[in-house]
Amino acid sequence: MTIGELRKERVDRGIKVRTEGIYALMSWRELAYLALPRLVLIAGLLALPFLVPGMYWQKVISIVSIYALLAISFDFLAHYVGLVSLGGAFFIGTGGYVAAIANKTLGLPIFLTIPIATIAGAAICTLLLLPCLPLRGVYFAIVTLMYPLVLARIIEALDILGGTDGIMGVASFPGHWTEQYVVIIMVLVFLFGLRRLVNLDIGLVLRGVKDNDQAVRASGMNITRYKALAVFIASSMGCLAGACLVHIYMWAGISLFALDFSILPIAATVIGGGGTLAGPVLGCLILVPASELLRAFGTLRIAFYSLILVGFIVYKSEGIMVFGQRKYHQFERWVKI
Amino acid sequence: MEILIYGTVNSMALALMALGFALVYGISRVPNFAHGAIYVVSGFLTWTFLRVVGLNYFLSAVLAILVTGLIGALLYQFVLIRVRGMAISEIIASYAIGLAILEGLRWGGFRGMTYSLPVFVEDMVIIAGVPIDFHRLLLIAIGVAVIAVLWAFTHFTRLGLALRGMAQDERAALMLGIDSDRMALIATALGSMLAGLAAIVLLPLGNIVVEAGYNVLIMAIAVCIVGGLGSWMGAVLAAFLIGFAQILTVVYLGSHYQIVVALLAIIFTLILRPSGLFGRQKELEERV
Numbered sequence: 138m139t140i141g142e143l144r145k146e147r148v149d150r151g152i153k154v155r156t157e158g159i160y161a162l163m164s165w166r167e168l169a170y171l172a173l174p175r176l177v178l179i180a181g182l183l184a185l186p187f188l189v190p191g192m193y194w195q196k197v198i199s200i201v202s203i204y205a206l207l208a209i210s211f212d213f214l215a216h217y218v219g220l221v222s223l224g225g226a227f228f229i230g231t232g233g234y235v236a237a238i239a240n241k242t243l244g245l246p247i248f249l250t251i252p253i254a255t256i257a258g259a260a261i262c263t264l265l266l267l268p269c270l271p272l273r274g275v276y277f278a279i280v281t282l283m284y285p286l287v288l289a290r291i292i293e294a295l296d297i298l299g300g301t302d303g304i305m306g307v308a309s310f311p312g313h314w315t316e317q318y319v320v321i322i323m324v325l326v327f328l329f330g331l332r333r334l335v336n337l338d339i340g341l342v343l344r345g346v347k348d349n350d351q352a353v354r355a356s357g358m359n360i361t362r363y364k365a366l367a368v369f370i371a372s373s374m375g376c377l378a379g380a381c382l383v384h385i386y387m388w389a390g391i392s393l394f395a396l397d398f399s400i401l402p403i404a405a406t407v408i409g410g411g412g413t414l415a416g417p418v419l420g421c422l423i424l425v426p427a428s429e430l431l432r433a434f435g436t437l438r439i440a441f442y443s444l445i446l447v448g449f450i451v452y453k454s455e456g457i458m459v460f461g462q463r464k465y466h467q468f469e470r471w472v473k474i
Numbered sequence: 475m476e477i478l479i480y481g482t483v484n485s486m487a488l489a490l491m492a493l494g495f496a497l498v499y500g501i502s503r504v505p506n507f508a509h510g511a512i513y514v515v516s517g518f519l520t521w522t523f524l525r526v527v528g529l530n531y532f533l534s535a536v537l538a539i540l541v542t543g544l545i546g547a548l549l550y551q552f553v554l555i556r557v558r559g560m561a562i563s564e565i566i567a568s569y570a571i572g573l574a575i576l577e578g579l580r581w582g583g584f585r586g587m588t589y590s591l592p593v594f595v596e597d598m599v600i601i602a603g604v605p606i607d608f609h610r611l612l613l614i615a616i617g618v619a620v621i622a623v624l625w626a627f628t629h630f631t632r633l634g635l636a637l638r639g640m641a642q643d644e645r646a647a648l649m650l651g652i653d654s655d656r657m658a659l660i661a662t663a664l665g666s667m668l669a670g671l672a673a674i675v676l677l678p679l680g681n682i683v684v685e686a687g688y689n690v691l692i693m694a695i696a697v698c699i700v701g702g703l704g705s706w707m708g709a710v711l712a713a714f715l716i717g718f719a720q721i722l723t724v725v726y727l728g729s730h731y732q733i734v735v736a737l738l739a740i741i742f743t744l745i746l747r748p749s750g751l752f753g754r755q756k757e758l759e760e761r762v
Contacts, residue, residue: 221562223569268741275505278565279695280740286692287737294731400573403566437581443574450567451556 143471153466174465178415179325186317194426195317199385201425202320206378208402208409208417209328210371216412217335218367219347220270224281226398228375229382230288232258236380237304237389247308251319251380258376263369270364285394292391303390307383320381324418327374332414334370343367400439401428404446410456419458476604477721483610485717486617487676489710491690492697493620494668496709499698501641502658504554504564506546508572509669510691515575516542516670517682521589531592539670546666550659558658572691580684589682591674609678616675620668621710637661696736700743715739 156167185198207225214220236254239245245253269280292298310316334340342363345353350360383389401424402417409420424442431438449456491513498506516538523534549571557563598607628634640647640657648654669690677686697716701708716739723731 215562221565223565268745272744275561275565276699276744279505279699280737280744282569283692283696283737283740286688287734291734294728396573400570404570407566435581436577438577440574440577440581443570443577446570447553447567447574450563450570451553454557454563 142474144474145469146472147463147467147469149467178418182321182325182418183318185321186314192313195313196385197426197429199317199320199381200429201421202317202324203378203382203385204398204401204405204425205324205418205421206320206327206374207398208405208421209324209331209414210374211402212406212411212414212417213331213335214367214371215406217340217347218343218364219350220364220368221278222281222371223278223399223403224284225375225402226285226394226396227281227288228258228262228372229379229398230285230393231262231372232376232379233383233389233393234298234304234379235261235376236383237307238298240307240384241304247310247384250308251377251384254380255373255377258379259369259373262372262376263365266368266372267365270361270368282399285399289391289394298389303388303392305388307387307389309387310384316381316385320378323377323381328414328418331370335414339363339366396439400446401425401442404442404449406456407446407449407454408456410458410460410462413456413458413462416456416458420456477718477725479601479604479606481718481721482714483606483613484721485714486614487672488693488697488717489713490613490617490620490668490672490675492694492701492709492713493624493706494665494672495694496698496701496706497624497668498662498665500706501637501661502550502554502558503644504550504558504658504662505568505695506549506554506662506665507565507569507691508549508575509665509694510687510689511572511575512542512545512666513669513673513690514579514682514684514687515545516673517591517677517686518579518589519670520591520674520677521682524591535674538674539667542670543663543667546669547659547663549666550662554662555655555658572687576684576687590680591678591682593678613675613679616671620671624706633660693736696740699740 152167152170156171162168182202186195189195189198207229210228211222211225214222232254235258236250239250239253240247265284266281269277272280298304310319335343342353342358346360346363346367353360353363379393382393402421405420405424406417407420408423409416409418411417424445428438428442431441434441453460494512495506495509498504498509519538519541520534523529523537524531527534529537549568553567553571554564557567593607593609598605599611600606626634628638636647636652637657637660639650640652640654644654647657672690680686693716697712698709700716701710701712716736719735719739720732723735
């Protein structure tokens with residue numbers, strides 16, 4: 138029998154169907170099927186600081202978590218609201234500068250600056266992006282691409298906020314364990330929080346905005362308000378990441394608006410699997426250490442992950458996470474046509 | 475008078491940068507975010523042909539333009555064709571390729587002040603009391619010529635008419651036997667060649683630097699949005715608007731604000747008239 142007479146069929150596993158309903162609670166096997174992937178992720182992330190060798194790689198773990206926050210926010214905006222933001226650096230920069238100012242100028246302690254930077258930074262980002270919210274697709278991408286560049290130029294030109302030198306001497310975290318666990322726990326909180334959010338009513342509306350905004354509008358809902366809310370959530374994650382980054386590096390400067398923060402989360406999302414929210418975290422766990430190993434190559438790193446990105450988006454656009462989910466939930470077999 | 479002359483020069487430069495982008499987007503509906511990278515590549519190619527291979531200036535410029543056209547065609551044939559129609563993937567794929575080219579060039583050592591192209595003609599004249607060098611005058615002439623040739627090409631040749639037909643309605647064009655993928659391929663190649671031409675005309679005014687790629691991309695996009703994505707004449711007009719606005723800000727505020735002008739122009743256009751000055755995308759206006 139040749140290949141032409143067969144086709145591949147994918148069927149959900151019985152256990153998947155059973156665990157979707159109340160039966161999930163009836164046997165340990167079903168419970169484990171549901172809980173295992175989540176527990177592996179949570180336990181894995183929490184155990185990570187113990188597993189890696191040395192201070193240097195523990196630092197890398199913090200950076201991974203920061204990129205993961207950004208990547209989750211990109212994934213949320215792009216795949217659940219339909220706003221492709223090429224300006225992750227904009228969120229990082231705003232959050233970072235707010236945290237640095239709160240810490241240096243106002244003299245606030247670190248456990249206050251981070252929440253302040255998260256909320257105030259997100260408010261600033263949302264306010265600045267507000268005029269662009271009616272846009273979709275290409276247009277929104279273009280405008281968000283320009284924001285970090287323009288802000289960096291303005292800071293450079295006006296010589297405000299420390300100009301090209303940046304703001305130095307920002308307080309660091311009390312210890313490196315706190316530093317790592319704050320960011321890791323934040324990743325987990327936002328990851329599971331967003332997964333919950335997109336399945337609530339508001340998540341449904343947001344997905345409606347993505348798929349057919351006219352229909353949402355026809356239902357008497359203000360789409361700009363929902364988009365603003367989504368941007369607020371996403372930018373608060375970005376600003377939180379930026380604030381943590383500033384406290385880790387003890388420095389805020391123009392390089393917060395660098396291209397890395399825009400392109401790496403996107404690459405991580407595409408590689409990890411867009412629309413899954415957990416995929417981007419996985420992508421960051423792969424890409425950030427890889428980029429640390431390639432540090433010797435300088436800017437070639439960006440070229441390197443751009444090429445990976447193109448390869449994945451053209452030839453394997455579903456990403457690792459979607460692929461894994463399919464293997465976990467379904468089995469495949471060849472059937473006669 | 476100074477403002478008038480240098481404003482015209484600046485506007486023509488912007489129009490040259492933007493035409494390639496507008497052409498590709500207008501015909502294939504793919505926003506070619508690798509536009510800036512192709513622009514820089516063309517500059518380096520010309521430099522290589524001129525300085526390393528040792529060809530004469532004209533020949534190396536023509537060769538560089540042909541090679542950039544080829545790059546554009548390959549880019550479409552092997553990458554963009556697979557993601558065409560998926561907005562997110564189009565943006566990310568073309569942007570990532572542009573980044574890879576630019577950062578690869580930067581890593582390859584093409585940075586700093588060492589790379590520059592000579593001007594075409596070393597001379598200057600004084601028009602109405604304003605000294606202006608010949609190269610800038612040539613820039614205006616080439617810009618006008620390019621616009622005229624493009625207009626004639628799209629109005630009087632079979633290929634140009636086919637491209638225009640596809641830009642207007644892809645499905646109808648398909649029914650009339652126009653191969654839309656081939657047309658999009660040609661459009662991408664043409665757009666890349668325009669970017670290459672722009673680079674060769676504009677780069678002698680400064681140094682060839684990798685950062686130019688990002689600036690060109692941003693300016694091209696700004697011009698195209700203000701003019702209406704997909705409208706070529708709109709792009710030319712918008713180039714003049716933004717060009718003069720930039721020169722005015724440079725004269726009265728300072729050169730750091732140039733890029734801010736571009737962003738403000740985009741934002742105002744998008745708020746007031748989302749489809750741009752001459753945008754033909756009425757459905758966009760409804761959607762926004």
